[in-house]
Amino acid sequence: MSEVAVITGGGSGLGRSAAQKLAEKGINIVVVDVNEDGGHGTVDLVKESGSDAIFIKADVSKAEEVKHYVDKAVEKYGTIDYFFNNAGISGSGKYFLESDIEEINKIVEINMLGALYGMRFVAEVMVKNGGGSIVNMSSSAGVIGQSTVVTYSATKHGIVGMTKSMVAEYAKDGLRVNAVAPGGTETPMVEKYFTDNPQMKEMAEQGIPQKRLGTPEEVAELVTFLLTSGAEYINGEVIRIDGGFTSTK
Template sequence: MTTKNKVAIITGAGSGLGQATAVRMAEEGVNIVVVDVNEKGGNETVEMVKKLGVDSFFIKTDVSKAEEVKNYVDKTVEKYGQIDYFFNNAGISGSGKYFLDTDVEEIEKIVQINLMGALYGVRYVAEVMLKNGSGSIVNTASSAGVIGQDSVVTYSATKHAIAGLTKSMVAEYAKEGLRVNAIAPGPTETPMVKAFYEANPAMKENATKGIPQKRLGTPEEVAELVTFLLTSKAEYINGEVIRIDGGFTNTK
């Protein structure tokens, strides 16, 4: 099935995994709706994908607010009349403090963006997809959503929840034509991860040592997986949480 003139919404598309996936999906002829709180990065992604010959526009969004999530869905439908693919990717990591040293305000912020933002996105996007008869969603979990990791307790809790969201949506709606999968990246060379390791340099060394391939992943490698899962190439894959971590969680 051709991907040309299909429509994808990508959240957190102003940098990192979202930006790399926007570019990779644009190479497949998919029109890209770029969603991010970062206006500069979002507009940069729009320009990158337009150079590949597809249509694109940016919607500034705080995904922790349900009304703003509904807005990006409504604007997409208003412009294109459809949503074929959704990369539900926006998220933050936190400060890297141990849980009992973490402020309640930080806990609430991580939960609102990582979990509630993902729930809102699936809620409003899936509604449109089911009306149109089909659709494919990829949620961003994490290696910290597969195993326990120190210094990221709240983040890990939200990413474990993403796995539950993914599997349960399939249990309810696969029979109506919806596919929902998740990726679980290990440490990857994104701006968010780089900033986290700059604040916690010892953790980068420990993480790299713990990866059998002895390096971090790249956003482009993750984008290839996301593109595969979103499109009809993965038509019979549903409800999976797929690790892409250089063997990191396999050794735990």
């Protein structure tokens, strides 16, 4: 029986790239996204690689919708071997004291609660079935402080904490939980942020020792390695992939 990966935010960007990379290994993919067109587009790309895939629409900020995508994944494939807990938003790029409460709540609900809900229901399946591997999406803003992303940074630091604490509780049950912390990467979310805040792109590139943004494919390579058997003894780690951006911070 083929292995199964669930990917939230799988309709574009890092989620889509990871889906394609995992599919190349023969892994079946459950694509979860709030965007139906994007989700179905990823399913098509996965099937072109020869693996099977389904799309499940879900708002990860709602616990009942998270439980629904987990239940549907198990109903279709019988188990969940891998989970890329990836869905998230960046926010407007305003300074914190200019942010409204609605924006703060939305970022926390999607980035933090969505990730917690995902781990709650997916890890339950994994532990019951003898183990599994989870990669959580943090950020360079989850390992250092950065301007204009206070709420986003709070959620991404939280991802680091939940990653390490899940290992403390469930590594003995066969669960591996790691996180990736990308810097600026050429995804639709980041492109929109730079479009809304054009002065930030040049500043970002100049602050990266390699003088460029990362690519979704580079992050997908790391995610695939951490999820699969090549990384069996890596657990509770937060791996930075940022062209050296946080190396001197």
